[in-house]
Amino acid sequence: MTDAFLPTAPVGSLPKPSWLAEPETLWSPWKLEGEELAEGKQDALRSAVHEQHRRGIDVVSDGEQTRQHFVTTFIERLTGVDFERRETVRIRDRYDASVPTVVGAVSREKPVFVEDAKFLRAQTDQPIKWALPGPMTMIDTLSDRHYRSREKLAWEFATILNEEARELEAAGVDIIQFDEPAFNVFFDDVQDWGVATLERAAEGLRAETAVHICYGYGITANTAWKATLGSEWRQYEASFPLLQRSTLDIVSLECHHSRVPMDLIELIRGKKVMLGAIDVASHAVETPEEVADTLRAALEFVDADKLLPSTNCGMAPLPRGVALEKLSALKAGADIVRAELAAVRS
């Protein structure tokens, strides 16, 4: 995938330029329309790639510059979903949001992100990663007036995601990542059909496949939820043993400044680990040494050739300058540990 040792691979989203969308806001409306919007999205994507290049990031993403939201933008492009009929639902059992409604059988009549992925592919020779929402997180981010079964709808979405993923792979995407923050909330569903539908979404792909499970963006509802989780966050204990036995190649998890006990990483031994060494809920930029400390601690539970230094989650809601500085910190921290490991080997 990449020749780099400890390849840095941020989770995904980066803040958009303020001329494109209101900063520090989820579901921020676009400030442009029509042709201007299409061109603006591409310029923002170019800029996101440029910043990742210049800050030494190894696995490059689109920064999710062409989508309004990591889940709803995908859902809105499907048939069977009425995005003008919006309903307020409780997301992740935590906060209310206005989301589109499933009103008939869902299908993907045309590719959603494939043209954007081709555009990203043309901007860089480095490995590229593309994020898609996972089936469980999709159903948790809409209102369903048709299937009225979370599991049934999850299998439908898994089939659709697999179609999209195969075309992303053909467009040159090296890693396809499924975002499943819902795995940290609905443990019975994870066990019953969550991992199975995720495997269906990833079926038959030659590209590497990743699942990102986190404690959410650094928004108030998530911060308040985290405060109720006690001194040790053991949510990963439910999904990791299942994922260790799954066909997924990479597990992306939140770690830095969270109360996740580091030894839970042992539960996914053998998988590649995208380790969150950057806190996305704080505006304080980590020092390289702080990043290195987190990586060193994780190396007790993951082999060095399977560790990908990463961020806890997407950075869309952060001030743009802070997010970019955090990319630099991630690279600088990885460099410290790379040098230490190289010294031990020689």
Ligand SMILES: [Zn+2]
């Ligand atoms: Zn996340």
